[in-house]
Amino acid sequence: MAADSPTVASDTGLTVSPTAPSPLTAAQQSAVAELLRVSPVADDLGRRFHAAGHELYLVGGSVRDALLGRLGDDLDFCTDARPQRVLELLSGWAEATWTTGIEFGTVGAARRGLRLEITTYRAEAYDRQSRNPVVRYGDSLADDLVRRDFAVNAMAVGLPDHRFVDLHGGLEDLTSRTLRTPGTPEDSFADDPLRMLRAARFASQLQFEVAPEVVAAMTAMADQITRITAERVRDELTKLICGADPVTGLRLLVDTGLAAHVLPELPNMRMEIDEHAQHKDVYEHTLTVLRQAIDLETDGPDFVLRMAALLHDIGKPATREIQSGGGVSFHHHEVVGAKMTRRRMKALRYPKDVTEQVATLVFLHLRFHGYGRGEWTDSAVRRYVTDAGDLLPRLHRLVRSDCTTRNKRRAAALARSYDTLEERIARLQAEEDLARIRPDLDGNAIMELLGVPPGPVVGKAWKHLKEVRLDRGQLSREEAEAELFRWARENGIVAD
Incomplete structure (x- = not known):
C-alpha cells in the first residue's frame, strides 16, 4: 500500500489504513490514549510543518510503544524536510535544539518536557563492507519505512491528522508479538549487521518471538557482526542485558553464533557432562544465576x-x-x-x-x-x-x-x-x-611520629595500620603508636 493510500477515520480520532484490522484493536486504542497525551506538542509541530508544505510523521519505536501503551517522553519523527529546513521550522518554537545527529539527518529539540528527534526521510544503506552507514535521503515515507529494522518499528502516524500508516504488517506482528524485517532479513542484515543484535535485544526488552526466517539469517550471517564497531555492539548488549528477559536474548545470541563474536565467554561455558565427570553445566547455571539476580533487584535493572x-x-x-x-x-x-x-x-x-x-x-x-x-x-x-x-x-x-x-x-x-x-x-x-574504616593514625600523625616527609613510607605505614585495624578492631592511641613504631623498626625506618 502506498503512503498516500485512502484511509478510514474512526470515532476515536485515529485514522487507519483500510488494510489494518477494523474495528480498532486494543493496541490501537492504547495508541489513541498515548497520542492524546503528547498531541498538544506533536500536533502543534505537525501543523507547523504542514503550513510550510512539509510532511511530518510520528514513527518507529514511538508508534510501537504507543500501541503497547508505554510511550515515553522521547518522540521520534520523520519528515521530507531537510535538516537545515527542520532547524528553520523549529526556530522560535522549540525551547532548545541540538544537532549532534545532523550528519545522519537528525535534529533534536525540546518542548514542554518532551524530547523530539526529527529525521529527514532516509534510504540509508551500507556499502556492506564498512562499519558506518552511508546516509542518503529518501523521497517518501515509504522509502523511509522499508529501511527500518523490523516491521513493528516501521509504522507511522501522520501529524496533525493522526493517519495511521502500516505498509509492512507491523500491527499484525505487534499483536502476535513477532519480529520480522520489512524486506528480506538477509538484505536487512547485510545493510546493517547490528540489526541481528537488535533482534536479540528486542526479544529481551519486548519479549517478542523472532521469526524463524530471521533466526536463520542471523545464524547464516553471524560473522558479519564483526563489521560493527565495539561501541555499537556494547550499547545493544547493554540494552539486552537490562531488558525484561535477558536470558531469552542471550540464548538467541548463543544459538545463532553471534555470541561467539561479541561475547565468546558465554558459549564457552557450555560443557559436556559425561559419566566420569558429572557437574552442573556452567552455561545453564549462569543463566539461572542471572534470573535469580534479577529477582533480587529492588530498584529497576x-x-x-x-x-x-x-x-x-x-x-x-x-x-x-x-x-x-x-x-x-x-x-x-x-x-x-x-x-x-x-x-x-x-x-x-x-x-x-x-x-x-x-x-x-x-x-x-x-x-x-x-x-x-x-x-x-x-x-x-x-x-x-x-x-x-x-x-x-x-x-x-x-x-x-x-x-x-x-x-x-x-x-x-x-x-x-x-x-x-x-x-x-x-x-x-x-x-x-x-x-x-581508617587506620587509627592518619598521615599527618605518621609523619610526625616517624619524622618522615610525605612519600611512599607514609603510604606503606598507613596501609599496614589499616590491615591491623581490620585484624584487631579499633586500637587506642597508645596501641596504634606502638604498632607503628614496631612496624617501622622491622622495616628499618627507625632505629631499634
Missing part, C-alpha cells in the same frame, strides 16, 4: 549486578580439572574470571569504573563459601565488607543468586549461613562504622 551474574563463572573453563576420583574442580576460577572480565569489557569499550565494579564482584563472589558455619573471625568479616566497599549490597545479591542447587536442604542451609553473615555485618557496622 542493575547492569553491574546482571553483568557480574553473567560473567561470574567465565573462569571455569580455563581452570577446569578432572580429579583422580572422577570429580571436577575449578580452583581460583574467580581470580581468572576477574581478569577475563576486565579483558572482555575493555574490548567492548565499557567505562573503566563499570568494568572494575563488575570485575570486583566476579573476584569476590566465591569468598562467602569459606564462611562455612560461621567460623569467620570478626577480622574476616571486616575484610569482606571493606573489600566489597560500595558494592556490598550487590555482592549480597550475587552470592545469594549463585545458589542453584536443587537440594532444598542444602539451599536452605546456604541461605541461613548468609543470613548469619549479614547479621554479623550489620552488628559490626553498627559498632565500628565499617564503611569508613
Whole structure:
C-alpha cells in the first residue's frame, strides 16, 4: 500500500489504513490514549510543518510503544524536510535544539518536557563492507519505512491528522508479538549487521518471538557482526542485558553464533557432562544465576549486578580439572574470571569504573563459601565488607543468586549461613562504622611520629595500620603508636 493510500477515520480520532484490522484493536486504542497525551506538542509541530508544505510523521519505536501503551517522553519523527529546513521550522518554537545527529539527518529539540528527534526521510544503506552507514535521503515515507529494522518499528502516524500508516504488517506482528524485517532479513542484515543484535535485544526488552526466517539469517550471517564497531555492539548488549528477559536474548545470541563474536565467554561455558565427570553445566547455571539476580533487584535493572551474574563463572573453563576420583574442580576460577572480565569489557569499550565494579564482584563472589558455619573471625568479616566497599549490597545479591542447587536442604542451609553473615555485618557496622574504616593514625600523625616527609613510607605505614585495624578492631592511641613504631623498626625506618 502506498503512503498516500485512502484511509478510514474512526470515532476515536485515529485514522487507519483500510488494510489494518477494523474495528480498532486494543493496541490501537492504547495508541489513541498515548497520542492524546503528547498531541498538544506533536500536533502543534505537525501543523507547523504542514503550513510550510512539509510532511511530518510520528514513527518507529514511538508508534510501537504507543500501541503497547508505554510511550515515553522521547518522540521520534520523520519528515521530507531537510535538516537545515527542520532547524528553520523549529526556530522560535522549540525551547532548545541540538544537532549532534545532523550528519545522519537528525535534529533534536525540546518542548514542554518532551524530547523530539526529527529525521529527514532516509534510504540509508551500507556499502556492506564498512562499519558506518552511508546516509542518503529518501523521497517518501515509504522509502523511509522499508529501511527500518523490523516491521513493528516501521509504522507511522501522520501529524496533525493522526493517519495511521502500516505498509509492512507491523500491527499484525505487534499483536502476535513477532519480529520480522520489512524486506528480506538477509538484505536487512547485510545493510546493517547490528540489526541481528537488535533482534536479540528486542526479544529481551519486548519479549517478542523472532521469526524463524530471521533466526536463520542471523545464524547464516553471524560473522558479519564483526563489521560493527565495539561501541555499537556494547550499547545493544547493554540494552539486552537490562531488558525484561535477558536470558531469552542471550540464548538467541548463543544459538545463532553471534555470541561467539561479541561475547565468546558465554558459549564457552557450555560443557559436556559425561559419566566420569558429572557437574552442573556452567552455561545453564549462569543463566539461572542471572534470573535469580534479577529477582533480587529492588530498584529497576542493575547492569553491574546482571553483568557480574553473567560473567561470574567465565573462569571455569580455563581452570577446569578432572580429579583422580572422577570429580571436577575449578580452583581460583574467580581470580581468572576477574581478569577475563576486565579483558572482555575493555574490548567492548565499557567505562573503566563499570568494568572494575563488575570485575570486583566476579573476584569476590566465591569468598562467602569459606564462611562455612560461621567460623569467620570478626577480622574476616571486616575484610569482606571493606573489600566489597560500595558494592556490598550487590555482592549480597550475587552470592545469594549463585545458589542453584536443587537440594532444598542444602539451599536452605546456604541461605541461613548468609543470613548469619549479614547479621554479623550489620552488628559490626553498627559498632565500628565499617564503611569508613581508617587506620587509627592518619598521615599527618605518621609523619610526625616517624619524622618522615610525605612519600611512599607514609603510604606503606598507613596501609599496614589499616590491615591491623581490620585484624584487631579499633586500637587506642597508645596501641596504634606502638604498632607503628614496631612496624617501622622491622622495616628499618627507625632505629631499634
